[in-house]
Amino acid sequence: MNRRNYYRVLHVQPDAPPEVVRAAYRALMARHHPDQGGDHDQAVLLNEAWAVLGNATRRAEYDARRERAGQRPRAGAEARRETRAEQAPPPPPPPQASAELCAFCGDTNTVGAVVCGRCTAPLTPPTRPVARRASSTTGERRTLPRVSRADWGTVRLHWTGEPLDIRLRNLSVGGVSFYTGAPLVAGARVRVTAAAFDAVVEVVQCNRRESVFVVQGAFVTVGFASRGQSR
Secondary structure, X not given: OOOOOHHHXXXXXXXXXXHHHHHHHHHHHXXXXXXXXXXXXXXXXXXXXXXXXXXXXXXXXXXXXXXHHHHOOOOHHHHHHHHHXXXXXXXXXXXXXXXXXXXXXXXXXXXXXXXXXXXXXXXXXXXXXXXXXXXXXXXXXOOOOOOOOXXXXXXXXXXXXXXXXXXXXXXXXXXXXXXXXXXXXXXXXXXXXEOOEEEEEEEEEEEEEOOEEEEEEEEEEEEEOOOOOOO
């Protein structure tokens, strides 16, 4: 068994929930990514740890192997090393998933910030907007900006990357659907910007439809434009 402790690599406890593991990985990668001047070997190690702990099945198998290995008696120098490890102080607490940790670029922002100071992505988690008063002429009650299927926007796959054009399909409190000319990977986080909103979106699914791809995404963080305001 590979004796490398992936929990220590990501600075999380073995019982850390998936969202904390994800937040820790993103924060560490933002710091150690070679594109940001970080160490290549450390980035490889972080990706190796995330490939295991970020997958529920592989994480369960890894935990089972660790448990079995811990039940076997150790002797000599190996036993003394493990005893010292058990007596060592616990690692520092992991970064907590919060509005101040950018879900797109991983940068840490000051408490109360609304947008990321590095990539300008919104930091506010999605919440149900307060319903507006019904129109006196139509009686319609709107909770979100109206989105037409003819509306266009952009998607960024990385905070330093170039935007790609998209065409919106629909918008809800929890997410957005759009057409794009390039396939997106399920589970990836992208930034979607349009006149009605700006959001960090986690791709739920991407299906090919003739010459385009239909993407369904869930909001991770989002900011909605006020009526009459465009981005």
